[in-house]
Amino acid sequence: MSSPAIQSALAQMQSLASQAVGQSAKGQQVSTQVGAGSFAGELQASIQRINRLQQTSAAKAQAFQAGDPGVELNDLMVDMQKASVAFQMGTQVRNRLVTAYKDVMNMQV
Template sequence: MSSPSIQSALAQMQSLASQAAGQSDKGQQVSTRVGQGGFADELQASIQRINQLQQTANSQAKAFQAGDPSVELNDVMVDMQKASVAFEMGKQVRSRLVTAYKDVMNMQV
């Protein structure tokens, strides 16, 4: 299931893609707002979610190593994989943002 913020982000991206392709009015202002918060807010929230996943995985691993009977090995492994995948996704997003920034900075005006 997709959350409303993801749907809003997808709609915004589709709108921006059509504007970039020249399918919209030429004088129209491009909005960088996504949902109620801006792009920076969404990026910061994503980084916080990645951090939370990593902290949860670390605390689960420490609890398992300490012998906590309520923590199962499969839960620890799943939490560690979630954190790893989220971190890799964050790195990919960062890499693409840097590439996009460099492309914009190298554009002829």
């Protein structure tokens, strides 16, 4: 990929991130600066988001099972699918990191 193409893709991603910040419902801040956080920090934040999604869906499932009238089945199913997809994505990222680590460790110097 050429440098102008990379810059264009980066600008597009930054504009999408700024739009996501505007649509953020709970006041969560999304960093739009390149290199603003460390890789470990971003990985930890992603794991915390996945955990939060799973906890939310579990709490809604318990409320639905208890007969809470404020919990709709369609909202519960959407939250459960979000948590499932997020967990699968986290698992795939972990698998890719392990593969990359093994590849680096197997390199001969």
